[in-house]
Every structure is written in C-alpha cells, then in structure tokens.
Amino acid sequence: MLTIHLQKLRFFATHGLYAEETIAGNAFEVDAIVHYQPARLPVTRIADTVDYTRIYQVIADRMKQPTALLETIVYNIANDIIQEFALVQEVHIILHKQHLPVVNFSGSVSVQYRINRKDQQTQP
Template sequence: METTRQYVALTDLRFYAFHGYYPEEQVLGNEFTVAVRTGFLRRETGGDELNRTVNYETLYNIAKTEMQVARKLLETVAETMLTRVQEEFPFVDEIEVTICKNQPPFGGDRAKAAVTLSWNRHPKEM
C-alpha cells in the first residue's frame, strides 16, 4: 500500500526576544531565528481544504507567542512550542523545532547558538 508523507514547515522566522541564562540577556534581548517542521501521513489526496493540513499561520502564532515569554533556556522555549503543536494538530507524528540565538554573549562576531528538539510518535528502532 502506498502512502504519502506531507511536511509543512516555517523557516527563518525572526524575533527579538529576551531569552537567556544571564540577567543582562533578559534585559538587553537578542535576535533569534526559529524553524518549525511538521510531518504526517496524508490521508486523502485532492481537495483544497485547510483542515486537511497544518495551517502554517497557526505555527507562526505559536512561535510568536512562545518567543514573547522570556525564559532562561532555549530548550524550554522549544519544548513549549513542540507541545503546543502536538495539541493543535494531533494527527501530526513528527515535529522539529529549532531556535537559534544569533549573537550569544560569549563573543565571536558571527557566532550563533542553536537548540533543536525533534519528536516522533513512531521512532524507528535503533
């Protein structure tokens, strides 16, 4: 039996936010980029209905809302985004969230720090 996997993703979402372990990061803020990728089995072909897919406007609003809540760790922000995507789209069986801090406070004029959380409802055997 043939199946079709569908992926819906947003990449390079830019936010100015106040995440960081150090107090000065929570005061000064930083620029972040966010990517959210979802995957699921496509149940039906054809049709042009939004309820058959992941609404990327909803993904954007989840990312925007969570980026506005200052937290110490990017892992916490990514985990909250991942959980909200699971709740909003229960048919999704893969989610990946990446958050990148574009100028972390440890130096390096082009340095970036990133955290990625990847969830799969049906992990492959190791």
C-alpha cells in the first residue's frame, strides 16, 4: 500500500452558513491523505499509480462550489476521490477554516472525514 499526502492546499472560497461568509469569503486549507494499492510494484509508470495532480484537481473543483457546511465539503471530496480513482482504498480529508465569524475568536477550526472503499460501497 502506498500513501499520497497533499498538505496545506490553500484556497479562498465562499463556504459558510452565514451571509457574510458567502459574500466576503474565507481562507481554507485542505490536507488529503490517500492510501492506494498500485497496479504493480515498483511503480515505474504513471498508469500504475494515482496521479496526485488529478487528486488536487478534484479538491480544487469542490472548493470552487459554495457549500454551507464544512462537513459536507470533506464528505464530498473524499467520495469524489474514491469514485474517480479505482486504485484508492482509503481517503482522509482535513479541512481547516482560518477565520471564524465569532467575536474574539483566535485560531482555526478543522473538520475531518475518513472513508475506505468498502464503507463507500455500503452507503445509501
């Protein structure tokens, strides 16, 4: 099993539950951990592995779609990756929101979602 880590992918997006978030936007960071079984080892051809540039594109495409809840975003990203890449066995997505609409809040919040292929196949 091999693992690809995409870390601190930065996006500016209009996700959020509150009107000011959907207008002003916010800074987000995404971490993706993707476990997969390559078609053969050692991996010597891109066709035998998962192209991390395509994983990035899946994430970027989802981050462009305004969504109210962070939980929905991580769920959608993880499921998109599982569905698009047949070699992928497990996906772990962490979404960090940098600025919260909370008075005097300092720090960030993150939401995580993990799914493996067998779980994805049993979901309704």
